[in-house]
């Protein structure tokens with residue numbers, strides 16, 4: 204039976220470290236508040252004008268491709284998950300192809316917009332291509348340059364302190380080895396709460412979805428007949444161009460969905476939580492991961508947390524954490540690993556794999 208295995212993995216985080224103390228210089232927050240609520244001590248920010256979501260993805264991908272033992276021209280398909288793309292369009296997939304110098308036009312490129320669960324969605328899509336025999340080397344990437352779109356004033360503090368920049372990548376390859384590679388994947392979505400964690404402006408919505416909201420919303424539109432639908436002067440003047448998050452609501456949903464989807468993916472693979480060697484949760488918030496750990500009865504050595512030093516890197520967080528765990532020797536051949544994520548949409552998912 205043909206399965207996908209992770210043939211190579213890599214990650215990259217920018218050099219620039221931004222501590223909680225650094226953030227207190229631009230907004231009303233404190234190291235104590237951030238650590239207590241999120242577990243974060245510091246995060247990385249890419250170098251403006253020199254680093255982007257794509258350039259960081261290329262750094263991570265280069266390592267993954269090398270470890271997979273292939274030439275970059277052998278990549279058949281690129282799947283790129285991000286919520287902070289370099290351009291509104293075209294997507295980062297083709298920008299990465301160019302940045303890596305892949306001139307093979309037979310290689311397809313697909314962008315995934317599923318935020319925190321984007322990498323899990325990408326992995327699942329790539330897995331299908333491998334299982335059906337369509338491709339032999341699928342590059343799945345999660346990368347974010349959050350620092351380019353955060354509100355660095357007190358108004359945006361509940362969101363801004365959480366996020367960091369970085370990239371992670373894997374190369375999926377076929378294996379016929381018994382009990383190796385991706386054993387199961389589960390994906391879910393529920394659009395009911397789309398605006399609870401969202402980056403709404405600029406966009407082409409024109410306020411359309413307000414009918415689904417409990418409270419009336421001001422999106423910052425003007426009365427102009429043409430244009431000004433995507434972006435208006437008011438949006439700029441009144442700071443309406445930043446992400447919004449109903450933190451407590453997201454927290455409640457996340458702590459419910461993470462354990463549920465992990466158990467579901469284990470069930471699907473015919474396994475139980477006692478079989479797990481390592482859980483790599485999306486690094487949303489250390490408190491969420493601690494809750495998941497408790498619910499599943501995992502020891503400290505069975506769950507990987509690195510949000511303390513990188514913050515929440517959304518689509519990049521799972522591959523960065525997995526790569527770090529692998530490099531630290533905490534994920535070894537034969538280990539049963541579960542990757543899981545929950546985020547904006549809401550979308551969530553999990554994958555169980557034998558390393």
Ligand code: ACO
Pocket residue numbers: 231232233236237240241319360361362364365400448449450451452453454457486487488491515517545546547
């Ligand atoms: N520094 C200081 N005070 C702050 C900050 C900050 N950075 N941010 C918010 N506050 C204040 C608020 O203004 C509020 O003050 P008030 O009581 O005077 O109005 C108070 O702290 C409490 O605000 P809440 O939003 O209720 O804070 P909460 O305790 O819920 O913590 C947090 C906020 C950390 C965002 C939490 O809700 C959370 O972790 N939610 C989960 C969401 C999450 O993890 N998101 C990550 C991205 S989504 C994902 O990856 C799944």
